[in-house]
Amino acid sequence: MSLPEGALRSLVYSSEAVTRFYQDDLDQLLVQARQHNQSVDITGILLYKNDQFIQFLEGPPEAVDALMETIRRDVRHTNVRILIDELTLERQFDEWTMGYHPMKNQTSAALPGFRDSFADIAESPDALTTGRAAKELALWFRVRAAKRNEVAA
Numbered sequence: 720m721s722l723p724e725g726a727l728r729s730l731v732y733s734s735e736a737v738t739r740f741y742q743d744d745l746d747q748l749l750v751q752a753r754q755h756n757q758s759v760d761i762t763g764i765l766l767y768k769n770d771q772f773i774q775f776l777e778g779p780p781e782a783v784d785a786l787m788e789t790i791r792r793d794v795r796h797t798n799v800r801i802l803i804d805e806l807t808l809e810r811q812f813d814e815w816t817m818g819y820h821p822m823k824n825q826t827s828a829a830l831p832g833f834r835d836s837f838a839d840i841a842e843s844p845d846a847l848t849t850g851r852a853a854k855e856l857a858l859w860f861r862v863r864a865a866k867r868n869e870v871a872a
């Protein structure tokens with residue numbers, strides 16, 4: 720079956736860092752990731768908290784597949800779990816070759832709903848819960864970024 724023209728693959732996974740990532744490690748990862756992602760038309764976001772990653776990737780299906788294979792083999796993290804893998808016609812993160820947000824100082828009081836979504840994704844074995852939580856998290860990230868732009872404008 721051929722894909723509809725312009726179809727994008729939207730993929731979300733969670734994983735666990737093997738050793739803690741400090742700011743320098745993340746900066747290094749992001750510089751390389753953004754450069755590569757731009758060259759293959761991939762956008763997305765990376766979230767990191769308590770040694771857990773959640774990453775959203777979207778782009779041409781073959782490019783996302785190839786990147787996911789590379790990421791899966793990366794020895795810096797383990798327990799890679801695909802939470803969402805679907806086709807879509809629209810990007811959620813078209814402004815980011817790889818947006819990043821560290822989560823360590825966030826509290827549920829400051830960000831209602833956020834902590835629960837992250838914990839649901841990291842801990843729940845149930846695909847329905849993780850899928851829903853991932854979508855909430857994506858929405859939260861976009862709303863937050865839009866607010867930041869308002870302030871900056």
Ligand SMILES: Cc1cc2nc3c(=O)[nH]c(=O)nc-3n(C[C@H](O)[C@H](O)[C@H](O)COP(=O)(O)O)c2cc1C
Pocket residue numbers: 734748751752753755756765772774786789790791793795796817
């Ligand atoms: C959590 C995590 C997220 C990553 N995200 C990306 C990414 O979005 N794009 C990318 O090119 N590499 C990403 N990487 C790095 C790749 O796994 C890999 O190291 C990099 O693409 C270089 O691969 P190469 O040595 O085969 O060229 C990520 C690594 C980790 C641990």
